[in-house]
Amino acid sequence: MSASQTSPAVFQTGELAKSYDPAAIEHGIYDWWDRQGYFQPSDDEGQEPFVVVMPPPNLTGVLHVGHALFVALEDIMVRYNRMKGRAALWIPGADHAGIAGQLTVVRLLAEEGINRHDIGREKFLERTWEYMDALRPRVREQMKSLGASADWTRFAFTMDPGPGRAVRHVFKHLYDKGLIYRGERIISWCPNDRTALSDLEVVYKEQQSNLWSIAYPVEGTEERIVVATTRPETMLGDTGVAVHPEDERYQHLVGKQVRLPLMGRLIPIVADEHVDMTFGTGAVKVTPAHDPNDFEIAKRADLPALMIMHEDGTLNAETGEFAGMMMAEGRKAVVARLEEQGFLVGIEPHEHSVGTCDRCGHVVEPLLSKQWFIKMAPLAKAALDAACSGDVTFVPERYKGVYTNWMENIHEWCISRQLWWGHQIPIWYCDACGDTFASVEESVDTCPSCGGPVHQDPDVLDTWFSSGLWPFSTLGWPEQTEDLRRFYPSDVLETGYEIIFTWVARMIFFGIEIMGEVPFHTVYLHGIVRDDEGAKMSKTKGNVIDPLEVSEEYGADALRYTLVTQASPGNDSRLSLQKVEAGRNFGNKLWNMTRFAMRSFDPDVIEVAEDGPARPIGNLQIVDRWIISRLDAVTAGVSGLMERHLYGEAGRQIADFLWSEVADWYIEAAKVRLREEGEAARMVGQVIVYVLERALRLLHPYMPFITETLWQQLPHAGESVMIAPWPEAGERDMTAERHVGAMMELVRGIRNARTDAGVEPAKWIAAMVYPGEHLEAFEQLRGEIAFLARVQDDQLTFAEGKPEESGKAITVVAGDVMASLPLEGMVDLGVERERLEKELEEARAEQQRAEKQLSNESFVSRAPEHVVQAQRDRLERAGEQVAVIEQRLSALADA
RNA sequence: GGGCGAUUAGCUCAGCUGGUUAGAGCGCCACGUUGACAUCGUGGAGGUCAGUGGUUCGAGUCCACUAUCGCCCACCA
Numbered sequence: 001m002s003a004s005q006t007s008p009a010v011f012q013t014g015e016l017a018k019s020y021d022p023a024a025i026e027h028g029i030y031d032w033w034d035r036q037g038y039f040q041p042s043d044d045e046g047q048e049p050f051v052v053v054m055p056p057p058n059l060t061g062v063l064h065v066g067h068a069l070f071v072a073l074e075d076i077m078v079r080y081n082r083m084k085g086r087a088a089l090w091i092p093g094a095d096h097a098g099i100a101g102q103l104t105v106v107r108l109l110a111e112e113g114i115n116r117h118d119i120g121r122e123k124f125l126e127r128t129w130e131y132m133d134a135l136r137p138r139v140r141e142q143m144k145s146l147g148a149s150a151d152w153t154r155f156a157f158t159m160d161p162g163p164g165r166a167v168r169h170v171f172k173h174l175y176d177k178g179l180i181y182r183g184e185r186i187i188s189w190c191p192n193d194r195t196a197l198s199d200l201e202v203v204y205k206e207q208q209s210n211l212w213s214i215a216y217p218v219e220g221t222e223e224r225i226v227v228a229t230t231r232p233e234t235m236l237g238d239t240g241v242a243v244h245p246e247d248e249r250y251q252h253l254v255g256k257q258v259r260l261p262l263m264g265r266l267i268p269i270v271a272d273e274h275v276d277m278t279f280g281t282g283a284v285k286v287t288p289a290h291d292p293n294d295f296e297i298a299k300r301a302d303l304p305a306l307m308i309m310h311e312d313g314t315l316n317a318e319t320g321e322f323a324g325m326m327m328a329e330g331r332k333a334v335v336a337r338l339e340e341q342g343f344l345v346g347i348e349p350h351e352h353s354v355g356t357c358d359r360c361g362h363v364v365e366p367l368l369s370k371q372w373f374i375k376m377a378p379l380a381k382a383a384l385d386a387a388c389s390g391d392v393t394f395v396p397e398r399y400k401g402v403y404t405n406w407m408e409n410i411h412e413w414c415i416s417r418q419l420w421w422g423h424q425i426p427i428w429y430c431d432a433c434g435d436t437f438a439s440v441e442e443s444v445d446t447c448p449s450c451g452g453p454v455h456q457d458p459d460v461l462d463t464w465f466s467s468g469l470w471p472f473s474t475l476g477w478p479e480q481t482e483d484l485r486r487f488y489p490s491d492v493l494e495t496g497y498e499i500i501f502t503w504v505a506r507m508i509f510f511g512i513e514i515m516g517e518v519p520f521h522t523v524y525l526h527g528i529v530r531d532d533e534g535a536k537m538s539k540t541k542g543n544v545i546d547p548l549e550v551s552e553e554y555g556a557d558a559l560r561y562t563l564v565t566q567a568s569p570g571n572d573s574r575l576s577l578q579k580v581e582a583g584r585n586f587g588n589k590l591w592n593m594t595r596f597a598m599r600s601f602d603p604d605v606i607e608v609a610e611d612g613p614a615r616p617i618g619n620l621q622i623v624d625r626w627i628i629s630r631l632d633a634v635t636a637g638v639s640g641l642m643e644r645h646l647y648g649e650a651g652r653q654i655a656d657f658l659w660s661e662v663a664d665w666y667i668e669a670a671k672v673r674l675r676e677e678g679e680a681a682r683m684v685g686q687v688i689v690y691v692l693e694r695a696l697r698l699l700h701p702y703m704p705f706i707t708e709t710l711w712q713q714l715p716h717a718g719e720s721v722m723i724a725p726w727p728e729a730g731e732r733d734m735t736a737e738r739h740v741g742a743m744m745e746l747v748r749g750i751r752n753a754r755t756d757a758g759v760e761p762a763k764w765i766a767a768m769v770y771p772g773e774h775l776e777a778f779e780q781l782r783g784e785i786a787f788l789a790r791v792q793d794d795q796l797t798f799a800e801g802k803p804e805e806s807g808k809a810i811t812v813v814a815g816d817v818m819a820s821l822p823l824e825g826m827v828d829l830g831v832e833r834e835r836l837e838k839e840l841e842e843a844r845a846e847q848q849r850a851e852k853q854l855s856n857e858s859f860v861s862r863a864p865e866h867v868v869q870a871q872r873d874r875l876e877r878a879g880e881q882v883a884v885i886e887q888r889l890s891a892l893a894d895a
Numbered sequence: 896g897g898g899c900g901a902u903u904a905g906c907u908c909a910g911c912u913g914g915u916u917a918g919a920g921c922g923c924c925a926c927g928u929u930g931a932c933a934u935c936g937u938g939g940a941g942g943u944c945a946g947u948g949g950u951u952c953g954a955g956u957c958c959a960c961u962a963u964c965g966c967c968c969a970c971c972a
Contacts, residue, residue: 588934596931859952
């Protein structure tokens with residue numbers, strides 16, 4: 001079956017539509033690529049793999065514009081490396097999203113009036129799977145519509161059997177090694193979601209609150225000791241008061257007891273170094289079960305921990321009259337009662353940060369609880385070394401510091417969650433002998449030690465546990481698969497800077513611990529895409545830009561191009577529809593350039609070599625040599641930028657080349673020879689096709705759909721631009737660049753002068769040009785110069801020397817080239833004088849700048865020769881300009 | 896309390912290893928339907944590159960400090 005039979009209709013050559021319609025071309029191409037098998041890496045062992053593991057989007061909704069950004073960036077990396085001849089593999093996937101996932105389904109059920117506890121765990125999980133299964137293909141389709149060249153045959157979901165098995169193996173490995181343990185400590189508890197959270201799932205928010213001072217009567221004395229707190233309700237759980245051991249104000253009280261107001265129980269006054277003598281009264285209440293510091297103090301002073309809260313955030317029976325109130329309610333009631341009984345001795349406004357749940361926003365309560373933890377110190381050490389040694393590098397580099405700083409101050413990771421949706425902890429308890437053991441089996445029936453009945457720990461793992469295994473769990477680990485052997489470690493991990501800790505760090509230490517090797521060598525970080533006013537996009541604010549709507553209207557190509565080129569690595573960016581529109585306009589420009597090319601000559605006469613249209617040789621005009629040289633310069637520059645991950649700059653340079661050099665100058669100049677037809681036209685065609693085809697290859701990673709469509713229109717070699725080789729840069733032709741540069745300056749100078757003199761744009765004029773060293777070149781460029789500057793062919797003359805006319809003419813000074821435009825009857829001498837005076841001022845300023853530089857002795861002796869020479873040339877040219885303009889001005893004065 | 900980033904044209908941003916007169920898109924002004932493109936073309940206006948000091952022959956670019964804004968981290972009762 002030939003490619004043309006199955007290829008999309010838009011590939012059929014023929015007249016292109018007058019304007020670019022992204023929707024018309026983007027549908028259909030993707031499936032064709034897929035059918036061609038381009039998304040899968042070749043089996044060729046000779047090809048070095050290039051692997052990117054996609055950050056798996058949560059299966060909780062549709063994609064947002066942040067997803068579009070990572071798709072664009074990663075796809076650019078993957079397509080570029082594929083064209084470079086690497087066996088490119090981009091592994092797509094999706095995440096079950098733990099709390100977020102469960103919450104989504106809980107809300108959905110709530111709409112049906114169903115509470116998850118009524119239907120039970122099993123039924124709830126069934127519903128969750130239904131939801132996720134329905135969403136999975138949608139997310140996949142959305143990424144496809146953005147052009148993601150990912151290998152869908154390797155698509156992975158964190159809750160699939162493979163990744164699930166990896167989770168159990170890693171858990172057992174760490175458990176048996178003593179790196180996972182169960183312990184009772186203060187954790188962050190979300191009363192709304194009724195689960196423990198890790199430090200990273202708590203978001204601190206500054207809140208204006210109060211600092212309440214409470215007097216605790218010291219038993220057996222008349223004294224009262226005053227403590228300050230931001231959470232007065234926790235006093236119900238106080239089991240002590242602490243002061244600094246060296247605090248002279250309180251030394252006599254240490255060892256005595258206070259009677260806790262409202263509760264009436266006696267609690268001791270203890271000394272602890274942790275207390276800050278300078279803060280508040282220097283005495284602090286100790287609530288071991290609800291504050292991490294207090295818990296530590298209590299451990300040292302051997303104070304009991306008293307829980308005062310239920311898991312739903314209500315005060316428990318220990319709190320007496322306050323039982324049943326929510327913590328916030330309890331606060332008001334406690335304060336009121338304290339005041340009533342005369343224990344409240346002060347309230348002052350105080351700003352402090354309150355922990356909230358990252359997922360639901362509810363205030364988080366510190367709580368003593370028995371949870372599963374990972375001992376981080378040993379894992380962090382290796383992960384830190386990897387960054388310090390350069391095994392893992394960061395783009396931009398500054399994030400290395402963010403990462404190492406976190407690794408150096410790492411805390412234990414609480415991995416158990418009191419949820420239903422997620423990987424159930426593979427720990428089993430024997431009901432007979434009480435044994436606790438980890439198992440890699442999905443289900444265990446009997447205790448391996450005594451054969452008694454067992455039950456599994458009901459909790460699930462933090463969703464980031466499975467995400468942390470992603471670089472190898474997606475490749476089949478713990479099975480020693482062919483994929484694992486060939487594609488681990490991956491090359492670049494591209495993601496948002498906001499998940500360096502939650503995700504990137506964890507993949508690094510898991511990778512090193514489990515695989516013995518870092519999971520990737522480069523971490524590329526992107527920023528947040530904000531709205532055009534710099535605000536984060538959110539559904540509640542109503543400022544979200546839906547990437548799919550936008551790409552439907554302006555094209556996925558335009559969206560991708562815009563997202564990537566408007567941003568720089570690691571920085572936030574602002575997106576607006578206006579910007580995407582500019583991207584679409586660029587697409588239209590490209591479309592019309594190709595359209596012009598294809599209708600200007602017979603494609604059959606274009607010579608095509610093995611790797612594409614043949615590089616034109618032989619009878620080349622200067623402009624041809626110029627544009628090919630420019631293409632080579634851009635190719636080299638862009639390749640270098642790609643290697644350094646400067647994708648935004650690379651994209652801008654490609655577009656800039658196409659628009660302001662190929663379209664604005666080469667194609668315009670080419671019209672002259674295209675009129676001639678025959679061999680001249682054929683040669684121009686060869687050059688245009690060569691340049692366009694190569695530039696389309698450079699642009700392809702950014703705008704895959706339009707480049708494929710247009711590439712198929714042009715004479716080409718191979719099936720698809722997607723698998724065409726990345727262009728190699730040839731030698732530059734500096735001579736051609738210099739001459740054409742001078743020509744461009746001259747043309748601009750003439751156009752400028754025409755405008756200033758008020759010459760009608762349509763009028764063909766006469767010109768006497770003094771090309772200096774460009775004489776020979778300009779003779780060759782005569783037709784182009786005449787056409788571009790709108791000078792009548794037979795009225796364009798070249799002369800040696802400098803303009804000396806005294807008649808009614810306009811003098812043009814353009815770099816080292818000058819011209820005189822005799823415009824009999826059209827020149828307003830006053831206007832011309834004014835214009836020349838302005839030019840004279842500029843030329844003199846230029847002359848002075850060069851003089852100043854050259855008069856600096858140390859500049860001449862210390863700057864590199866070519867820099868000094870450039871100044872000398874500049875001085876000479878400015879001098880000539882000044883002379884000509886002065887001569888002309890004096891001639892005008894005589895007239 | 897520590898750390899990081901930003902500050903360049905009216906707006907949004909580039910400017911990679913220091914080197915002529917600092918660029919782009921959008922917006923603005925004037926002109927324009929010349930055989931690809933009005934989703935366009937030609938020309939133009941618009942910047943003491945936040946401030947101060949330093950290094951250097953030379954600084955938007957490197958260093959130090961300051962200011963403003965933003966972000967991250969931290970067991971700030």
